[in-house]
Amino acid sequence: MDRIVVKGGGPLAGRIEISGAKNACLALMPATLLSEEPLTLTNAPRLSDIRTMSVLLESLGAEISTMQDGKVLAMSSHAADNHVADYDIVRKMRASNLVLGPLLARHGHAVVSLPGGCAIGARPMDLHISALEAMGAQIDLRDGYLHAEAKGGLKGADITLRFASVGATENTVMAATLAKGTTILRNAAREPEIVDLVECLRKMGAQIEGEGTATITIEGVDRLHGATHPVVADRIETGTYMLAPAIAGGEVELVGGRMDLLGAFCEKLDACGIELSETGTGLIAKRRNGRVDAVNVVTEVFPGFPTDLQAQMMAVMCTANGVSVLEERIFENRFMHAPELIRMGAHIDVQGGIATVTGVEKLRGAPVMATDLRASVSLILAALAAEGETVVNRVYHLDRGYERVEEKLGAVGARIERVSE
């Protein structure tokens, strides 16, 4: 298994190109199942999670070819007739559950393995299930699989989500595009990935209004057609690299990065001493003074501070001036990076969903490992400014969501390399 070795160093300078968003692409790909005509995605990120979704869709009968070194995904589901999403694929990646809505809408039935828990929390699917049931589906759990059936097809419904779940919103919106009648989804997630999905579905002929607000209205149509759609920029990758100069100093230009996708995150960066400016093609993040100032963070649904940037922000707070309090409200177990950061000399006290970080002047390099994607990259950020060498193990987590991290950070002066075993 590969490892990433980082030697802490001086300030960063240069440009990083931002890739298409993993989480947008993972929702856009299953949309191919909704139509017999081809769906082509451009600006797709080259990540192992995207390959896992391709394997899943191919197992369902979709044909997928890649072009431009993987940046273009040409998908066709004209012959897709399998409706069983197998445990062996689903267990690798929770986003596999996003085939449930499209399969049910297209075939009237679907058998999808329940993903199971993951390192950051239990992550049940009750919201997806109750929304689809409200649209007339019958869903039973047997042998670890959700068996879903909509005799006579799905019907539009007035649905209120108990929590604004990203995945439940995506599954429900996709299912509703082909349902009979109107679906009103209330307390819908407002994340930019939802907006991107709806823009693509609209190009495919879907009738949808209200994306980016808490109420999405979908008028079912008989069929969807083909389309070509560019995947939106990855806001989490952007935010991660905005935090690199925050901890290591210097300034980086993020080509393709969009501040408007980052909500409250940009305000927090400004408050802790990071200067942000928009360029015609992206943005520049620059550390104003020496160490950043401590700020408090509460993770929330969009446009609040994203949970997917909490680990990276904690790494930055480890060397901030003062004490910061980070509260994780989206996932119940998303502080697995804290014990690893403590091994690097950080002062962190975790009590339930609240972490109190007392900034220290310097972190020290150490061998570390992480149990999830964002935790792994937080350790790389910490390593950029640590004294000595840090070895980040279990790099496969990183490869799920960060495209060529060592090349991108290397290009702005970080001393980082991948070591294959």
Ligand code: EPU
């Ligand atoms: N939840 C339920 N029941 C449900 C669905 C969700 O209780 O039926 C709970 C979850 O357990 C969690 C909370 O609601 O505590 C939020 O879950 P949500 O459904 O919004 O998240 P998701 O769709 O499973 C996506 C991203 C995550 C990101 C979250 C929150 C994808 C593929 N994944 O997950 O990304 O953290 O939204 O923004 O879009 C990552 O990229 O590292 C990552 C974990």
